[in-house]
Amino acid sequence: MGRFLFLFFLILFSYSYGENLDSRVTELEKKIKELEQRIDILETKLEVKKSTVKIQNVEYKNPLKIKVLNKVFKPINLREKLWEKTDKIILDLELIYTLDKPAKNIKGYFYIKDKNGRVLMEREVNLNKSFNFISGTDIKPSEKLTASISFQYNESNPDHIKVKEAEIDDITVEFLPLQIRFSDGKIEKYN
Known part of the structure; x- marks a missing residue:
C-alpha cells in the first residue's frame, strides 16, 4: 500500500511538474520575443539619434574669440588643502563675444592644445555676467570679457607637464x- 501511494504521488508530481516546466518555457519564449522587440525599438531610436547628430554636425560660428593673456602654475597651498585638492594651471583670457544676439549664459569646453592640434587639457565652463550689475548681465555683441580659467594639474600626466612648461605662444x-x-x-544647443 505504501509503495502504491509513493508511485501515485511520484506520477502525479512529475506530471504537474512537467506542465509547469512546459508553461514556464512558453512564458520564457514570450518574454524573449518581447525583449527582442524592445531591443529592435531601442536600436532604431539609436540610429535616429545618430542621424540627427550627423545633421547637427554643421559648421557654426564660434561665439568667442580667445586671446591668452597670461599662464600661471599655482601649486597647492598646504593651508588650503581642505578645499584645494590639486595643483592648478590658471589661464587669464580675453574673450570677445562674436555673435549678433546678446547672451545671458554660454556653456562649453575650453581646450588647451599644442601646435599640432592635440588636446592636452580640457575644462567645462559656464560663462556669464550674473554679478555685474553696473554694465548689465547680458553679454553684448563684440563685448570684451576677461576670465581666469583654472585647469587641474596632474603631475603624472605628460600632457599636463607639457602645458606647465610651455610658453604662451x-x-x-x-x-x-x-x-x-x-x-x-x-537656447541654442550644439553637439
Missing part, C-alpha cells in the same frame, strides 16, 4: 560651445 586655447542661452530666452 606654444599652446592654443579653443572653445567648443555646448549651449548658449540668449537674452530673449531662446
Whole structure:
C-alpha cells in the first residue's frame, strides 16, 4: 500500500511538474520575443539619434574669440588643502563675444592644445555676467570679457607637464560651445 501511494504521488508530481516546466518555457519564449522587440525599438531610436547628430554636425560660428593673456602654475597651498585638492594651471583670457544676439549664459569646453592640434587639457565652463550689475548681465555683441580659467594639474600626466612648461605662444586655447542661452530666452544647443 505504501509503495502504491509513493508511485501515485511520484506520477502525479512529475506530471504537474512537467506542465509547469512546459508553461514556464512558453512564458520564457514570450518574454524573449518581447525583449527582442524592445531591443529592435531601442536600436532604431539609436540610429535616429545618430542621424540627427550627423545633421547637427554643421559648421557654426564660434561665439568667442580667445586671446591668452597670461599662464600661471599655482601649486597647492598646504593651508588650503581642505578645499584645494590639486595643483592648478590658471589661464587669464580675453574673450570677445562674436555673435549678433546678446547672451545671458554660454556653456562649453575650453581646450588647451599644442601646435599640432592635440588636446592636452580640457575644462567645462559656464560663462556669464550674473554679478555685474553696473554694465548689465547680458553679454553684448563684440563685448570684451576677461576670465581666469583654472585647469587641474596632474603631475603624472605628460600632457599636463607639457602645458606647465610651455610658453604662451606654444599652446592654443579653443572653445567648443555646448549651449548658449540668449537674452530673449531662446537656447541654442550644439553637439
